Amino acid sequence: MAETQAPTVEPAAEAKPDGDASAPPAKVVKSVVLTGFGGLKMLKVQQKPEMTAADGELLIRVRACGMNFPDLMVRQGVIDTPPKTPITMGFECSGIVEGVGENTTGFKVGDRVIGFTNYNAWAELVSVNANHVFKMPDNMSFQDGAALPMNYVTAYILLFDMANLRKGQSLLVHSVGGGVGTAITQLCKTVEDVTVFGTASSNKHEAVKANVSHIFDHNVDYAQEIRKVTAEGVDIVLDCMCGDDTNKGITLLKPMGKYLLYGSSNIVTGETKSFFSFAKSWWQVDKVNPIKLFDENKVIGGFQLRRLLFNQGQHGYVREVIEKLFKMYSAGKINPTIDSVWAFEDVCDAMQKMQDRKNVGKVLLDPTAEPKPKAVEPEKPAVSADAESGDKQEKKEEKPVQDGK
Amino acid sequence: MAETQAPTVEPAAEAKPDGDASAPPAKVVKSVVLTGFGGLKMLKVQQKPEMTAADGELLIRVRACGMNFPDLMVRQGVIDTPPKTPITMGFECSGIVEGVGENTTGFKVGDRVIGFTNYNAWAELVSVNANHVFKMPDNMSFQDGAALPMNYVTAYILLFDMANLRKGQSLLVHSVGGGVGTAITQLCKTVEDVTVFGTASSNKHEAVKANVSHIFDHNVDYAQEIRKVTAEGVDIVLDCMCGDDTNKGITLLKPMGKYLLYGSSNIVTGETKSFFSFAKSWWQVDKVNPIKLFDENKVIGGFQLRRLLFNQGQHGYVREVIEKLFKMYSAGKINPTIDSVWAFEDVCDAMQKMQDRKNVGKVLLDPTAEPKPKAVEPEKPAVSADAESGDKQEKKEEKPVQDGK
Numbered sequence: 001m002a003e004t005q006a007p008t009v010e011p012a013a014e015a016k017p018d019g020d021a022s023a024p025p026a027k028v029v030k031s032v033v034l035t036g037f038g039g040l041k042m043l044k045v046q047q048k049p050e051m052t053a054a055d056g057e058l059l060i061r062v063r064a065c066g067m068n069f070p071d072l073m074v075r076q077g078v079i080d081t082p083p084k085t086p087i088t089m090g091f092e093c094s095g096i097v098e099g100v101g102e103n104t105t106g107f108k109v110g111d112r113v114i115g116f117t118n119y120n121a122w123a124e125l126v127s128v129n130a131n132h133v134f135k136m137p138d139n140m141s142f143q144d145g146a147a148l149p150m151n152y153v154t155a156y157i158l159l160f161d162m163a164n165l166r167k168g169q170s171l172l173v174h175s176v177g178g179g180v181g182t183a184i185t186q187l188c189k190t191v192e193d194v195t196v197f198g199t200a201s202s203n204k205h206e207a208v209k210a211n212v213s214h215i216f217d218h219n220v221d222y223a224q225e226i227r228k229v230t231a232e233g234v235d236i237v238l239d240c241m242c243g244d245d246t247n248k249g250i251t252l253l254k255p256m257g258k259y260l261l262y263g264s265s266n267i268v269t270g271e272t273k274s275f276f277s278f279a280k281s282w283w284q285v286d287k288v289n290p291i292k293l294f295d296e297n298k299v300i301g302g303f304q305l306r307r308l309l310f311n312q313g314q315h316g317y318v319r320e321v322i323e324k325l326f327k328m329y330s331a332g333k334i335n336p337t338i339d340s341v342w343a344f345e346d347v348c349d350a351m352q353k354m355q356d357r358k359n360v361g362k363v364l365l366d367p368t369a370e371p372k373p374k375a376v377e378p379e380k381p382a383v384s385a386d387a388e389s390g391d392k393q394e395k396k397e398e399k400p401v402q403d404g405k
Numbered sequence: 406m407a408e409t410q411a412p413t414v415e416p417a418a419e420a421k422p423d424g425d426a427s428a429p430p431a432k433v434v435k436s437v438v439l440t441g442f443g444g445l446k447m448l449k450v451q452q453k454p455e456m457t458a459a460d461g462e463l464l465i466r467v468r469a470c471g472m473n474f475p476d477l478m479v480r481q482g483v484i485d486t487p488p489k490t491p492i493t494m495g496f497e498c499s500g501i502v503e504g505v506g507e508n509t510t511g512f513k514v515g516d517r518v519i520g521f522t523n524y525n526a527w528a529e530l531v532s533v534n535a536n537h538v539f540k541m542p543d544n545m546s547f548q549d550g551a552a553l554p555m556n557y558v559t560a561y562i563l564l565f566d567m568a569n570l571r572k573g574q575s576l577l578v579h580s581v582g583g584g585v586g587t588a589i590t591q592l593c594k595t596v597e598d599v600t601v602f603g604t605a606s607s608n609k610h611e612a613v614k615a616n617v618s619h620i621f622d623h624n625v626d627y628a629q630e631i632r633k634v635t636a637e638g639v640d641i642v643l644d645c646m647c648g649d650d651t652n653k654g655i656t657l658l659k660p661m662g663k664y665l666l667y668g669s670s671n672i673v674t675g676e677t678k679s680f681f682s683f684a685k686s687w688w689q690v691d692k693v694n695p696i697k698l699f700d701e702n703k704v705i706g707g708f709q710l711r712r713l714l715f716n717q718g719q720h721g722y723v724r725e726v727i728e729k730l731f732k733m734y735s736a737g738k739i740n741p742t743i744d745s746v747w748a749f750e751d752v753c754d755a756m757q758k759m760q761d762r763k764n765v766g767k768v769l770l771d772p773t774a775e776p777k778p779k780a781v782e783p784e785k786p787a788v789s790a791d792a793e794s795g796d797k798q799e800k801k802e803e804k805p806v807q808d809g810k
Contacts, residue, residue, distance in 0.1 A: 161569055164567070256719065285695055287693060288692060289692045294647075295485065295707065297709060299567055301705065301706075302699025302700065304700065307701075308661070317661065
């Protein structure tokens with residue numbers, strides 16, 4: 001038999017039958033729990049007792065959850081303030097309001113909503129601060145709803161608040177095929193005559209080329225390639241890589257150019273995948289003297305939506321942005337690209353796909369979806385003959401296998 | 406007799422009569438020439454032969470010229486790329502087109518225009534690259550025209566391109582009574598519900614209070630005072646001081662806040678007034694790691710209009726901004742505050758007023774104005790009894806004196 005280390009549904013300690021045969025069985029909900037930092041095997045689908053809506057919160061019956069790069073960083077423990085494990089993962093979801101807590105106004109049971117959560121979204125049921133919940137437009141599907149919050153709010157704020165994108169400008173976007181990348185390219189289409197330079201893995205070039213003017217593999221000397229097209233550089237650089245890409249990005253700016261850092265995925269895809277790769281990335285980034293920016297007419301900045309919402313309390317500002325995005329959605333101006341939708345039990349496959357940068361657009365989880373049937377693999381020799389890389393080997397080891405389902 | 410070191414009109418070498426009594430006298434024009442770096446005594450009003458419009462340029466009969474803080478820095482030689490002296494000073498003027506060079510289109514003799522110049526504006530006649538010349542609205546006076554280019558273009562780009570000022574936001578503006586400061590406060594009035602915190606010398610508080618919500622002396626702990634009003638800080642800091650104000654400004658930012666450096670006048674008003682004060686200011690400014698901006702959701706940047714125009718060739722972008730400003734002017738939304746208008750011969754008084762930070766709004770020179778009558782002062786003792794400061798002493802020593810005019 002193949003190994004089955006990864007998500008098998010297991011009851012949480014609290015949800016175990018208490019031995020009193022006369023009591024009705026406790027209602028339980030499934031969730032994707034990170035049991036400790038590390039590889040995919042740290043993810044388990046567990047059952048826990050149903051909760052109720054807390055004060056100021058809404059209980060949401062989840063219909064779809066978004067996966068984001070920060071989820072990968074959380075799993076590996078390479079974010080600045082890692083949570084205590086075990087913890088239910090996930091920062092966003094869509095669903096239906098099932099309960100309204102005390103001191104919670106503006107919502108009622110049955111409302112179709114999206115919500116930002118500071119963890120806990122990857123569950124059948126979640127209680128969310130009403131400040132972070134937004135009623136969806138009637139014409140929005142739950143999948144689109146779950147695909148929109150993190151990626152489109154980030155993309156909107158980067159482009160229209162911080163970079164102040166205008167007609168005729170050019171920008172460089174890394175990971176242009178990813179969730180934020182596809183959101184950025186769609187939002188750029190709402191502005192006249194914008195030139196998008198993108199980096200992405202070669203396998204995504206075909207899929208993203210419709211919205212990207214010039215696309216390069218991230219491993220080529222993209223700065224040099226861009227200079228061949230536009231010798232003076234670009235107006236805007238949106239960087240989710242960090243590390244050496246930061247220095248390259250700032251250098252690539254035209255006069256009046258704006259460089260914005262909104263992620264640090266080099267940390268996760270780096271070879272060591274550890275705190276040390278984070279530290280290395282930090283040191284690779286050159287500090288900038290504001291006087292240099294004054295001499296060069298440049299702007300640099302950074303954006304992190306989770307911090308804005310959960311540490312800095314800027315939900316009012318985010319609500320304004322969400323309202324604008326909903327209008328754009330209803331007007332058909334944006335339409336989230338969904339890469340794939342996965343059952344909770346398939347979360348490892350979903351996450352591996354994102355880590356391998358094979359997704360084009362958003363990766364979603366659906367708590368109501370059935371796990372995909374998987375072939376029962378024969379027992380493998382100690383070293384797989386077709387293992388091409390360490391990453392793939394890890395994937396093989398951790399691939400969840402369902403018994404004959 | 407009092408000393409008369411400062412601007413007396415003297416013929417330039419080239420303009421001397423050549424001894425041929427039958428030739429008509431060469432036409433000459435007056436200009437304010439910096440003869441070397443240093444104090445006010447380095448400024449001379451000189452005559453030079455009339456020039457013609459060069460290729461791609463327009464010859465402008467100057468009606469008013471703007472004085473800016475960079476002029477003070479040039480005089481002291483504390484800018485990054487000081488010009489060779491002697492040089493006619495000045496970066497902006499208004500006037501009437503008197504000649505159109507070859508390969509110059511879009512203008513005709515008699516057009517009322519404003520122009521940016523890389524030096525040479527403080528003259529009766531100047532030849533200007535047509536890319537840097539703009540036709541004034543019919544209802545704009547020459548004084549308003551000369552007051553507008555440097556200050557309002559800087560203010561507009563800072564507020565509406567880089568900081569992206571929105572309804573309900575707050576900002577801190579240093580030297581809020583100066584040329585750029587008054588332009589910033591006027592432009593802020595075009596956006597709903599903006600709170601302006603300003604620093605200015607106490608003597609200006611009364612004059613600027615109509616457009617400033619909270620005003621502080623720059624020497625008080627303004628950051629602490631602002632925190633008393635708004636504990637979380639401000640959305641935007643516009644800093645023309647540099648040095649320690651840079652560090653304070655970045656710290657004062659709210660989440661999503663933007664700090665913009667657009668000048669370094671601490672260098673000029675510092676005690677040493679030398680390259681060393683520039684170097685000191687550089688070292689006082691903390692370098693910033695972009696990852697810190699990512700952690701804090703902040704943006705920092707710098708803006709320098711002269712560099713944008715004369716080194717980075719962005720006149721097309723500046724033309725768009727000028728067009729927007731002209732529309733605002735014609736609609737009565739902006740109206741330059743003129744502090745004072747001076748004859749070329751009074752340039753030292755004008756510059757001293759700006760260096761002492763006594764101007765409220767724009768200081769202009771008018772090549773057609775008569776010098777102000779000045780009392781002939783009695784010979785002074787070696788040390789003036791009422792000298793209150795080094796600055797004032799310098800002023801007294803260098804004050805131009807006209808004989809009985």
